[in-house]
Amino acid sequence: MKADLKKYNTVIIGGGASGLMCACRLAYNGISDIAVLERNPKAGKKLLMTGNGRCNLTNDDLDVSLYNTDNREVLENLISKYPVSVTKVFFERVLNIALVSKNGLVYPRTLKGITVLEAMLYYLKDHGVEIITDMEVSNISQGFVINDSINADNVVIAGGGASYPKTGSDGSSYKLISAFSGKDDMVPVYPSLVQLNIRESDIRKLSGERINCKVTLVIDRQEVASETGEMLFTDYGVSGICIMQLSGIFNRYRKAGIKTVSVVVDMFPDMNEEDLRSEVERRGGSLKGLLLSEISDVVLSRNGDVVKNLKSFELTITGTRDLDSAQVTGGGLKLSALTEGMMLKDLPGLYVTGEAVNVDGPCGGYNLQWAWSSAFSCADDIAGRSL
């Protein structure tokens, strides 16, 4: 080892959700000499965008079966060891952030992500953790030596996935990991929680319009999943939380080589077909006052029975938007390549947490909960090996 290398117990690569939480938990565990290396001028850029700036940090009704992963058993063990209750206690009692739940979705009481980021940064400063910004990590050599200038007993790769690359998580985690992992340890990445491209051109003129509806994903004529909520028409297709939720499922089926896939939109989920027919007949066949006129024009221009079209407005999916617009990255380092403490098997001291790992979940706090749980597990493992 070169004598002039700066030496730490643990270096965390990436000052995002999982990296900052890992540092907080290490400090809480009494570990000193920790540094977080962040390529951006400030830590937590993506965290501030979450939940439309409100940071939906977990979910009271979390259902582990809704995550995608290659190793369900390890995921279930890990989430049951570090469940939502552990996250909430850490935020409320250790970081002193008051929380609020809205229909099971948990936010800081201020409804501002900045409250979460500031509390974590304050805790880290108070515990002497160094946050080194404007530092992009490009190599880690055995030992561990980072960028030929920093030495660490433990390295945590918490550089995120490849979605929203302008936030700093541009897929560089995978390059750093692949210097140590086996060639079969990586699941190719794909956009998850993403908008859908639609073939039908008649909806292009609805771009910017929103509708509360029920959307059903239909694959090879089978109804696969449904979501209810606000859907946004765009110039390429459709967006909105209900669409993003279905996109993850669509992507899983797409990999299995499906043929025809559509979303069927029920524009009146609160009325059955018979009641809707009576309502439309009472209005002499006009949809005025029932629907935005732009949307009703498109429905009326389609062939077939109007009421059936209102209840089953079919949109053919041609694909999804790419990683630039996806909220989460699917794929990444296989969970099965890691111990339950998030350490690469047979490589003591090298850890991976958060979105860089092949675990992704639906909207509603699932992905941040994974960032927190994986960070807790990693930090406790490091503490167990260090103390």
Ligand SMILES: Cc1cc2nc3c(=O)[nH]c(=O)nc-3n(C[C@H](O)[C@H](O)[C@H](O)COP(=O)(O)OP(=O)(O)OC[C@H]3O[C@@H](n4cnc5c(N)ncnc54)[C@H](O)[C@@H]3O)c2cc1C
């Ligand atoms: C618009 C949007 C809204 C979202 N809303 C929610 C929500 O409400 N609830 C929810 O649960 N999830 C949400 N997510 C998903 C959630 O933000 C991510 O899953 C989570 O941030 C992943 O945490 P992470 O620490 O793994 O990665 P990130 O938060 O992406 O952090 C990785 C950090 O590492 C840094 N980095 C990367 N490579 C290097 C390198 N080589 N050297 C140094 N630094 C590096 C990056 O700059 C970044 O700061 C949302 C995502 C987006 C894009």
